[in-house]
Structure formats: C-alpha cells, structure tokens
Amino acid sequence: MKISDAYLIVTSPGRNFVTLKIVTKSGTYGIGDATLNGREMAVVAYLEEHVVPALIGRDAGRIEDIWQYLYRGAYWRRGPVTMAAIGAVDMALWDIKAKAAGMPLYQLLGGKSRERVMTYAHCTGKDIDACLAEVDAHLKLGYRAVRVQTGVPGIATTYGVAKREGERYEPADSELPAEHVWSTEKYLNHVPALFAAVRERFGHDIHVLHDVHHRLTPIEAARLGKMVEPYHLFWLEDCVPAENQQSLKLIREHTTTPLAIGEVFNSIHDYRELIENQWIDYIRTPLTHGGGITHLRRIADLAALYHIRTGFHGPTDVSPVCLGAAVHFDTWVPNFGIQEHMPHEAITDQVFPHDYRFEDGHFLVGETPGHGVDIDEELARQYPYKRASLPVNRLEDGTLWHW
Ligand SMILES: O=C(O)C(=O)C[C@H](O)[C@H](O)CO
Numbered sequence: 001m002k003i004s005d006a007y008l009i010v011t012s013p014g015r016n017f018v019t020l021k022i023v024t025k026s027g028t029y030g031i032g033d034a035t036l037n038g039r040e041m042a043v044v045a046y047l048e049e050h051v052v053p054a055l056i057g058r059d060a061g062r063i064e065d066i067w068q069y070l071y072r073g074a075y076w077r078r079g080p081v082t083m084a085a086i087g088a089v090d091m092a093l094w095d096i097k098a099k100a101a102g103m104p105l106y107q108l109l110g111g112k113s114r115e116r117v118m119t120y121a122h123c124t125g126k127d128i129d130a131c132l133a134e135v136d137a138h139l140k141l142g143y144r145a146v147r148v149q150t151g152v153p154g155i156a157t158t159y160g161v162a163k164r165e166g167e168r169y170e171p172a173d174s175e176l177p178a179e180h181v182w183s184t185e186k187y188l189n190h191v192p193a194l195f196a197a198v199r200e201r202f203g204h205d206i207h208v209l210h211d212v213h214h215r216l217t218p219i220e221a222a223r224l225g226k227m228v229e230p231y232h233l234f235w236l237e238d239c240v241p242a243e244n245q246q247s248l249k250l251i252r253e254h255t256t257t258p259l260a261i262g263e264v265f266n267s268i269h270d271y272r273e274l275i276e277n278q279w280i281d282y283i284r285t286p287l288t289h290g291g292g293i294t295h296l297r298r299i300a301d302l303a304a305l306y307h308i309r310t311g312f313h314g315p316t317d318v319s320p321v322c323l324g325a326a327v328h329f330d331t332w333v334p335n336f337g338i339q340e341h342m343p344h345e346a347i348t349d350q351v352f353p354h355d356y357r358f359e360d361g362h363f364l365v366g367e368t369p370g371h372g373v374d375i376d377e378e379l380a381r382q383y384p385y386k387r388a389s390l391p392v393n394r395l396e397d398g399t400l401w402h403w
C-alpha cells in the first residue's frame with residue numbers, strides 16, 4: 001500500500017472546498033477534506049509544499065506513524081492550517097484502509113454504537129415570527145433538534161441569519177470581509193424572548209440550540225445562561241471566545257445551561273482544562289480541523305471520562321467528505337451527542353457523490369467500503385476557486401469585536 005501520488009482539488013460548487021486525494025500503487029485511493037473557510041489556499045500551500053512530497057513512497061497503512069510524522073515532525077505544532085492539513089491526510093488514509101479491508105469506516109473504528117445519528121437543523125429568521133415559521137418547516141421535515149437564530153432589533157445584520165427567507169445562511173459571502181455591527185446590549189435584551197416563543201409554540205419535546213458565536217464576555221454569558229434556564233436549551237454554543245479556558249469556569253459556576261464549544265479548536269490541548277474541569281458539555285471540532293479521525297478519537301475518549309459528548313460542527317463549509325467521515329465517527333463514538341446538519345447545495349452533492357443518507361432528522365451511515373464519499377474531478381474542474389472571506393464585527397462605536 002505504498003503511496004504513489006497525492007494532489008489537491010480546489011473547487012467551488014456553491015462554495016469553496018479543498019480536497020486531498022491520496023493514491024496508492026495498487027490504485028486504491030482515499031480522499032480527505034482540507035477546507036478552512038476563508039483561508040483555503042493557506043492549507044493548499046501547506047499541503048503542496050510541505051506534506052505531499054513527504055508522503056510519496058510511504059506505507060498508506062501506517063496512519064498513526066504518518067500522523068505523528070506530520071505533527072511532531074513539523075516542529076511548528078498545532079494551529080488551524082497545520083491541523084487541517086494533517087486532518088485531510090488522516091481522513092484519506094482511513095478511507096484507504098477501510099477500502100482495503102472491504103469495510104465501511106465505522107466497522108474499523110469499532111462498529112455501530114447506534115442505528116442512526118441525530119442531527120440539528122438551522123432555523124433562522126429576520127425576526128421571531130420568521131424563525132418560528134422555519135422551526136415549523138424543519139419539524140415537518142423530521143428534525144427533532146433546531147438551532148434558532150434571529151435578527152436583533154436595531155442591528156442591521158446578525159450572525160447566523162440568512163439574507164432572504166427560506167435561503168441558507170452563508171457567512172463567507174464577499175471577496176473581502178464584510179463589516180457587521182454588533183450590540184451586546186440589544187442582543188441580550190432580545191434573545192430570551194426567542195426561546196420563550198419557541199417553547200410556547202412548540203412545547204418541550206424538541207431540542208433547542210443556539211450559537212452566540214463568541215460575542216459575549218464571561219459574565220455576560222453567565223447572565224444569558226441563567227436567563228434562559230427555564231427554556232432548557234440543548235446547548236448554548238461558543239458563548240465566549242475560549243483562548244482563556246478559565247472563562248468557561250466563571251460561566252459554569254453561574255448556570256446549568258449546557259455549554260458547547262470548539263468549532264475553532266484544533267487540538268486536545270485547546271480542550272484539556274475545559275474537559276478535565278467539566279466546564280463544558282459538548283465538543284465541536286470537526287474531523288478536518290482537529291487533525292482527522294486519529295486525533296478526534298483521542299479528544300472524544302478524554303471527553304467521555306467526564307460525561308462530555310460530541311456535537312460536531314457541520315455547516316456548509318464542512319465538505320461532504322468531512323461530513324461523510326463524521327457520520328461514520330458519530331455512528332461509532334460511544335459518547336455521541338448530536339451532529340450539526342446544514343444541507344449542501346445540490347451541485348455540491350453532485351461534485352461529492354456520497355452514500356450517507358438523511359432521513360427523519362437523522363443521518364444513516366452507508367455500507368460502501370471507506371468513508372463512502374468520492375469526488376467527481378471532471379465536474380469539480382468546472383467550478384474554479386473564488387476568494388471568499390468571513391465577515392468582521394464592530395461595536396456600534398467602531399471597536400473591532402469578535403465575529
Ligand atoms: O455552524 C456553526 O455553528 C458556525 O458557527 C458556522 C461558522 O460560522 C462557519 O463555519 C465559519 O466558517
């Protein structure tokens with residue numbers, strides 16, 4: 001199983017995706033997702049210049065050794081670019097190993113822990129009524145869990161809200177960063193009413209989630225967590241930036257609202273204090289950004305010791321390759337919580353044919369050997385890369401804030 005070739009495919013069917021393909025001498029190949037939203041070409045350069053040349057001739061079966069080689073051997077450990085590059089290699093190698101074994105990936109990981117994987121949908125609206133209509137529509141599609149986000153009165157744009165009703169929310173929507181305005185005061189005055197309205201209209205049998213997108217200070221997040229306790233959220237996500245892990249301690253001491261964090265984390269060390277002190281309830285890092293299956297498995301195992309569960313990131317910038325591998329991981333991992341699901345555009349699904357299925361609010365894993373996702377390279381070539389940036393956020397007085 002010597003690696004004979006490896007190359008990058010950068011394509012934009014609906015949005016940008018970076019895919020690494022690793023080919024072995026026998027012709028068996030695997031693919032891995034290397035997409036880092038808004039910073040795609042940095043990972044491409046890292047892989048093309050520093051990783052691909054070092055992969056040629058190695059034994060594709062030595063997944064652990066290659067992981068250590070790329071991580072320790074880089075000297076410059078961690079960071080989103082490095083870990084996305086390692087994540088793509090790791091995902092492709094697990095794909096190859098599972099194909100060579102003639103097994104779907106979840107079997108190699110240890111087999112099924114569940115029959116299906118619960119997902120949550122994005123429900124957004126310019127105001128509470130529009131958001132409730134979206135919740136209604138998604139419950140009719142079979143979802144049991146909904147993430148609710150609305151516009152905030154007095155602020156022109158808000159994180160997570162689609163530009164037009166019924167459309168998907170896409171943050172990387174301009175070539176250079178769009179400038180958004182944020183007011184914590186206006187947000188905190190508004191957002192509890194959203195959860196109250198959801199519970200009043202739909203009752204208590206559905207799961208309700210919300211993403212704060214790193215915008216609060218710890219004491220503001222603690223206040224929000226306390227205020228929304230009567231609506232028992234499934235989770236409050238990324239309520240503060242978490243470079244300082246102690247921030248979560250303060251929040252935890254004030255509220256029983258469950259906390260999810262980690263979509264921008266890339267290492268077990270980003271989580272260590274949070275997990276060991278039980279300051280969080282869900283880990284969010286997707287397989288790509290966290291160094292692939294090999295590393296996420298370690299994070300999930302550590303989390304399991306502390307009753308912390310998985311809730312992997314799954315917006316549209318997580319490609320079908322990463323999502324497909326995640327559905328295998330979710331099917332196996334004992335401490336599974338939930339999987340984010342933001343459907344890709346039809347053209348994205350055509351470029352990345354896959355065998356995972358969505359049914360009744362859940363993902364069902366496929367039985368194809370490997371992770372079950374492929375890439376149509378000819379079709380991918382018809383959608384060239386377009387630079388797209390995530391927005392930045394400013395307070396009303398112009399101060400640059402967390403987006
Ligand atoms: O899906 C989520 O929870 C997000 O926060 C989406 C992120 O803003 C998006 O993936 C940034 O690339």
Ligand SMILES: [Mg+2]
Pocket residue numbers: 211213237238263
């Ligand atoms: Mg998020």
